[in-house]
Amino acid sequence: MTLEQLRIFVAVAEQEHMTRAAGVLNLTQSATSAAIAALEDRYAVKLFDRIGRSIRLTDAGRQFVIEARAVLARAAAAEAVLTDLTGLARGTLSLAASQTVGNYWLPPLIHRFHQRYPGINVTLKIGNTEQVTSWVHNGLADLGFIEGDIEDSGLSITNVANDELVLVVAATHPWAALKKPTAADLKDGKWVVREHGSGTRHVLETVLGGLGIGRSDIAIALELPSNESVRAAVVAGAGATIISRIVVANLLTSGALAELKIPMPSRRFFQLRHKEHHVTQAERELEKLIAAPAQ
Numbered sequence: 001m002t003l004e005q006l007r008i009f010v011a012v013a014e015q016e017h018m019t020r021a022a023g024v025l026n027l028t029q030s031a032t033s034a035a036i037a038a039l040e041d042r043y044a045v046k047l048f049d050r051i052g053r054s055i056r057l058t059d060a061g062r063q064f065v066i067e068a069r070a071v072l073a074r075a076a077a078a079e080a081v082l083t084d085l086t087g088l089a090r091g092t093l094s095l096a097a098s099q100t101v102g103n104y105w106l107p108p109l110i111h112r113f114h115q116r117y118p119g120i121n122v123t124l125k126i127g128n129t130e131q132v133t134s135w136v137h138n139g140l141a142d143l144g145f146i147e148g149d150i151e152d153s154g155l156s157i158t159n160v161a162n163d164e165l166v167l168v169v170a171a172t173h174p175w176a177a178l179k180k181p182t183a184a185d186l187k188d189g190k191w192v193v194r195e196h197g198s199g200t201r202h203v204l205e206t207v208l209g210g211l212g213i214g215r216s217d218i219a220i221a222l223e224l225p226s227n228e229s230v231r232a233a234v235v236a237g238a239g240a241t242i243i244s245r246i247v248v249a250n251l252l253t254s255g256a257l258a259e260l261k262i263p264m265p266s267r268r269f270f271q272l273r274h275k276e277h278h279v280t281q282a283e284r285e286l287e288k289l290i291a292a293p294a295q
Helices: 003-015 018-025 029-043 059-084 099-116 129-137 183-188 199-210 227-235 245-254 281-291
Strands: 048-051 054-057 091-098 120-127 143-147 155-163 165-170 190-194 219-224 241-244 257-260 267-274
Touching: 003 018, 003 029, 003 059, 018 029, 054 059, 059 091, 091 099, 091 129, 091 281, 099 120, 099 143, 099 155, 099 199, 099 227, 099 245, 099 281, 120 129, 129 143, 129 155, 129 267, 143 199, 155 281, 165 199, 165 227, 165 245, 190 199, 190 227, 190 241, 199 241, 219 227, 227 241, 227 245, 241 245, 245 257, 267 281
Parallel strands: 091 120, 091 143, 190 219
Antiparallel strands: 048 054, 143 267, 155 267, 165 241, 165 257
């Protein structure tokens, strides 16, 4: 069993498709299929069920993928230690972020980092708060950035920025003329929300809960998987939402959205790192950029 075989196996498990996995790995489909066949033949175990053009992990495959990811994470950590000895001339930095952070706050920082250290290959994958926490905990990302509080004793959690949340509706929405909606207004209206596991969804439920409004008290018109889809639906008049100001700043300025005043808690952005993870020089330099004012 080789690291390359493990890398191929994990990619196929994640893509659930041999051709797509080959594309992600920049390999031929035949080489990808051969690697999986070699693993299955060597250990006389079936790792995938072939269903039409798709494939699914067998029970054995589901158990093995956990160990395969752990081995790859440890190998990446070992490589990071050696790469770190060469300074910042080359190396990798794997980041994960929840949507608000990853789509709006983090990209300018990554750009500044790349300008200073072009030899470091920075990758970023985006999920919701729960997914990012899981990726960092399982060694699938060096650093994670999320909005909202989480509890994980295995992670070091650092506040790196503050976020301002706003209640918004379309300029044509009946609430747009209100200076301050009442709890009764909020109960009667329709809402556009993020999916469960999203930090933004958690804040919305917390804010409404503070006003005595439970989840069952509101009408959810749409539940959508991204800030961008929520924003577009609200602009179209689908309902109200609570969202980060940085996501809708330009639409508030243009007048396409109206901001309503209700008691709103502050929200913080957090950096996550596994407590047993080796801290590389690249990570330390990114942290310096985060702590320093933009120049």
